[in-house]
Amino acid sequence: MQTLRSVSTALAITLAMLAATPAEAAEGKTLRIGWTAWSDAEAVTNIAKQVLEQRLGYKVELVMTDIGLQYQGVAKGQLDLMLMSWLPTTHKAYWDKLSPELVDVGVLYDNAKLGWAVPAYVPESELNSIADMKKPEVQKKLKSQVQGIDPGAGLMKASSGALKDYGLDGYQLLTGSDAAMVIALDRAIKRNEWIVVTTWTPHWMFSKYKLRYLQDPSQALGGAEAIHALSRKGFEQDFPKAAAFIKNFKIPLADLESVMLKAKDTSYEKEAAAYIQSHPEMVEKWLKDTK
Numbered sequence: 001m002q003t004l005r006s007v008s009t010a011l012a013i014t015l016a017m018l019a020a021t022p023a024e025a026a027e028g029k030t031l032r033i034g035w036t037a038w039s040d041a042e043a044v045t046n047i048a049k050q051v052l053e054q055r056l057g058y059k060v061e062l063v064m065t066d067i068g069l070q071y072q073g074v075a076k077g078q079l080d081l082m083l084m085s086w087l088p089t090t091h092k093a094y095w096d097k098l099s100p101e102l103v104d105v106g107v108l109y110d111n112a113k114l115g116w117a118v119p120a121y122v123p124e125s126e127l128n129s130i131a132d133m134k135k136p137e138v139q140k141k142l143k144s145q146v147q148g149i150d151p152g153a154g155l156m157k158a159s160s161g162a163l164k165d166y167g168l169d170g171y172q173l174l175t176g177s178d179a180a181m182v183i184a185l186d187r188a189i190k191r192n193e194w195i196v197v198t199t200w201t202p203h204w205m206f207s208k209y210k211l212r213y214l215q216d217p218s219q220a221l222g223g224a225e226a227i228h229a230l231s232r233k234g235f236e237q238d239f240p241k242a243a244a245f246i247k248n249f250k251i252p253l254a255d256l257e258s259v260m261l262k263a264k265d266t267s268y269e270k271e272a273a274a275y276i277q278s279h280p281e282m283v284e285k286w287l288k289d290t291k
Contacts, residue, residue, distance in 0.1 A: 029057070029059060029239075031059070031081065032080050033079070034064075034079045034081070034082040035070075036064065036084065037177060039203055040203065046268045048083060048246070048249060049062060050276055051286065051287070055283070056241050058239070066150070068152045081229060083229050085104075086225050089154075089223070090155065090158065090225055102230045102232070102233075105230065105231050105243065106249075107228055109202075109253050109256060111224055113223070113224060113225060115200070116130060116214045118195065118211065119185075119188065119195065119210065127194070129214055130214050131215075133196070133214075142194050144171050146172070147174050147195060149176060149178050150176070155198050155221075159221070162221055166220065181199070185197050185209065201253075203257075203260065204260040245287055248285060255279075259272065
């Protein structure tokens with residue numbers, strides 16, 4: 001467990017990194033990319049970091065922070081990029097508020113989705129949709145809980161709305177990190193217990209566990225989403241080659257899920273490097289406008 005001093009030190013470092021101006025970053029050819037510890041974001045961010053450093057000669061600093069602070073950091077010019085903007089629905093509130101100060105660089109991957117999932121052994125005849133969670137016997141087996149992720153995530157805001165839309169007043173939405181959510185799922189599966197978790201596609205957990213999404217007839221959690229790269233204003237002028245790369249940086253969803261699953265047992269840095277090495281033609285397409 002972290003001590004108060006270590007937490008304070010980490011916070012001080014983060015604030016110091018965010019305090020630097022865009023001009024200072026440009027002068028030293030240092031790119032600051034915001035990220036949150038979601039498995040898909042960690043995979044994409046590490047791939048981008050290695051290409052930017054190894055092929056384009058930039059130094060890249062990854063600034064781990066809450067998703068809301070990422071939007072604010074990019075809007076204020078304290079971060080150069082974020083590679084995890086879920087649009088049009090999940091991050092709509094952030095986009096509507098800050099879009100005048102942001103630049104949409106392009107879509108990294110699409111056909112993503114948010115939802116609530118259960119282990120496949122939970123009978124569909126008893127629990128097939130979010131609406132079924134109102135059944136007293138289902139609520140008892142679920143212990144009146146939905147296991148969530150970090151509180152600032154758009155998924156959690158949507159999940160809070162889903163509780164209201166479906167009249168699930170007796171349920172508690174538990175907060176935690178992505179890792180904490182997976183730990184709770186793993187523990188429930190080992191005990192053959194019922195559990196509902198907030199999750200999304202792409203995520204490696206769908207490759208490791210037999211899961212299914214609950215039906216969401218009200219679409220309280222939204223439909224298909226695309227993940228965008230956002231930059232601060234002036235980013236393309238300061239870093240034209242980096243901007244050209246990010247505009248062409250597209251990765252198939254299946255490839256991303258494969259990287260995520262492998263990284264669970266190794267590291268995101270190692271699997272990002274392996275993916276870059278094994279896909280030279282794709283990398284050249286990403287870099288074709290940087291020459």
